[in-house]
Amino acid sequence: MRQNVTVKTLAKELNISIATVSKALNDSYEISIDTKQKVLELAKKLKYERNPAASNLRSQKTKTIAVIIPQIANNFFSLAINGIEEIARKRGYHVLIYLTHEDSETETAFTESLLSGRVDGILISVSSSTENLEHFRELVKKIPVVFFDRSIEDIDAIKITADDYESTYDATVHLINNGCKKIAYLYALNCLITGKRRIAGYRDALKDHQLESGENLIVNHNSDEDLNYTNIKNLIINEKPDGVISSIEELALPCYYVCNELGLNIPNDLKIISFSNLSTAPLLKPSLSTITQPAFEIGREAAGFLFKILDKKPFDADEIPKLKSILIKRDSTGPL
Structure with missing residues (x-):
């Protein structure tokens, strides 16, 4: 009886994560060409076969993005949301807005709850009290995230800011x-x-x-x-x-x-x-x-880059603008 070869099997053989194998099989821009080649060669050698039902389930989109902001009374964020919604509407996406009220614990709770598959990606302007860098380092590994206006320095993610x-x-x-x-x-x-x-x-x-x-x-x-x-x-x-x-x-x-x-x-x-x-x-x-x-342009650019990530479109760091106040x-x- 032939052993059932799964993504987990490939990951174990190559000593890499299951997520990396899955992304390589789906030709994600996040994975290097060398790693993709190793995964595909092993998959062919072990006669790995995809599970179509599981694949469809994983690829299912919610057609919803989350926008996490510290406050709504500030006119900047109202304008930024308008810019975000303009791009999302053209793509047929819904926008869920979450207010942290400048509280980092509320911010963390929101992001954790959104990892359940409720949204396809997150746009976030972080609260003024945010210091939990490790939380955000892990977050950007699990779901597409774009920071706008307020960002954290040592996080490997797209940041749309002004000068x-x-x-x-x-x-x-x-x-x-x-x-x-x-x-x-x-x-x-x-x-x-x-x-x-x-x-x-x-x-x-x-x-x-x-x-x-x-x-x-x-x-x-x-x-x-x-x-x-x-x-x-x-x-x-x-x-x-x-x-x-x-x-x-x-x-x-x-x-x-x-x-x-x-x-x-x-x-x-x-x-x-x-x-x-x-x-x-x-x-x-x-x-x-x-x-x-x-503000409006910052929102539009942030949403635009989030959709580039969701569409798996490659882009250079030089394309990320720093907008002028x-x-x-x-x-x-x-x-x-």
Whole structure:
């Protein structure tokens, strides 16, 4: 009686994982040509035969993708979702949206539940408290994942982001050109490469223009809104900066409130610029200068690359874009 040769048999003989054998048999772009050849040669030698029913079951698509985001109130994510849905709709896919509320444990629970086969792939903008790199290293091995906007540095996955370093550098130079000599920074997303690139742009711009920098001019974002307000107020009273860069829009409005409480004039006493996609930014008094990210385009590109992975289409790293933000100069930073 002939021994039944399975994928497990091939994996054991070659001392590789069952997943690798399966991907090689399905001609996945993730597997090297050398490994594919070894698998196919052994399969032929041992007279391996596919199980059509099992193969069909494994290849069945849910026609659904998941989008995991930290919040919905932020206008950036609303625009990004619109971009994602435009691409998904053209492909006949449904989009499931999951909100983590900036909680890394909720984020982990969502991703674990999605591994059950509920979706074909995941688009994720990680929460600001995310530090569990090992979880994401394992996740990208199990299901197609594309990160957008907020990403983690040491993860082997596609990341669709904007020019965080360059745009913060340019915003700092804009304040300098408008007369600022002492520029403070409101630091958020400090666990993520996104936040690290932004503050690096700020620091390098100050260094290149021989201006003061230091931890005394940096306020770290806190989940407690009242504490953010107090910390910003103390910064302005004690350090007396003449310019402020906010790395997220949630920290920009407290600057307005603090200035109102202290009787400071924006932009004469303090100039303010913030990363923001707020549609109301032009309506603030004074109107808020912003670093506005191409949120819709980021969503479209992220979805497009996820579908390339699902379609097993090869692509080069050079094809992955870094999209350009727009520095919109308004009244909060003074004369244009």
